[in-house]
Amino acid sequence: MxxxxxxxxxxxxxxxxxxxxxxxxxxxxxxxxxxxxxxxxxxxxxxxxxxxxxxxxxxxxxxxxxxxxxxxxxxxxxxQSHSNASALRAAALGPLRTLVDTLDETANLSIRTGRTARFIASVECSQALRVGSREGMVFPAHLVTGGLIMLAALTDEELDALYASAPAHPAEERPDPAELRGELRAVRRSGVALNLERSERGLVALGRAVTDAHGDTVAAVSVSMPSVRYEPERVREIVAALTTAAESIRAALRSPTPPV
The missing domain is CATH 1.10.10.10 (Winged helix-like DNA-binding domain superfamily/Winged helix DNA-binding domain)
Structure with a gap:
């Protein structure tokens, strides 16, 4: 009882x-x-x-x-129930594992809350030299690949409003508004964000948006690798794999029982 x-x-x-x-x-x-x-x-x-x-x-x-x-x-x-981090993570784990199998680089899923981006799922690759799991970590959105993807989904007016308020704490990093707007315009045009040691020395990452049934960006899928293994010639292959993963996550979100 x-x-x-x-x-x-x-x-x-x-x-x-x-x-x-x-x-x-x-x-x-x-x-x-x-x-x-x-x-x-x-x-x-x-x-x-x-x-x-x-x-x-x-x-x-x-x-x-x-x-x-x-x-x-x-x-x-x-x-924020609309973020539905648990459902996003469940929907993403299978596609992230497939992404790792395809590229043999660490794959991540992140969401944005205000001016920060949080990694809610991470699958490490098998290579000895690899980027470790970022799951649970929080970074300023403008410094990481997924954050740039999600900021690019905002209009310039929404972006200005987001950064108009005072820093949450004295150590909070704030981007240059004009520089950030230019970077986000490039992300919108290509649909891809490229992080060349932006957030961490020796790390390169690429990402794409994950959208819902209405076409709204709800998360970002990305791959991270040591900079010594990054080659511009790989970008087409990586973007194709990211696109497949993003579409798979979107499809899983529509399913009543996302695969895990």
Whole structure:
């Protein structure tokens, strides 16, 4: 018989429980200061600060210029049902594995939340020298292949509005608006984003958009490789494989039971 109410687990860790409480408060109720967080969960300000700093480190929270904390990329993704990260990941895993089998390079799927791009699926290739899994990582959208693909789906007006607000935290990297608009126009024309060591030295990546039934960009599929293995002559082959993967993911999204 099901219990009518939950009981705390006997093996619970207090600090974990406090961090989870704060994450829920941020998602449901909105921004908090350190003092407010301390009062809500009944801990010292120093403890609340450590907990919030950990949430920031794991992208569950970000700190604003006024030093308050609000939901970060992880919780924003959960709050936005239209992104449907779980369904996207399930639909993408099979096509990503096929992409790796075809090119023998690491394949990724990413989505955008605001000014950031998050890798929600990654399949590594078998080569000894390879790009490792990026799954779960968050980067400024303008610095990574998938982010450029998804930013290119915005109009110039939407792009301006996206970057009009203040940085989420002092260390946030901001692109030059005119330079970014020029780069995104090139992405729109070709349908492909090329990252030549833009996000990380020694790494090259190419990506294409994943669209839904309405033709709207919902994610980006990409392949990443060590720069020493990149050759411009491979671009046609890589783009063809990316196009097939993007179409396969789109088809799987329409299926009631996406293949895994």
């Amino acid at each position: 099901a219990k009518s109410m939950k009981s705390p687990p006997p093996y619970g860790v207090t600090s974990v429980d406090h961090a989870l409480q704060l994450a829920v408060i941020l998602q449901v109720e909105g921004p908090l200061t350190v003092s407010e967080a301390a009062g809500r969960i009944g801990v010292a300000r120093s403890s609340a600060h450590r907990l919030l700093s950990t949430l920031v480190y794991r992208d569950f929270a970000v700190q604003d210029e006024d030093r308050s904390y609000r939901v970060g990329p992880v919780l924003e993704i959960a709050a």
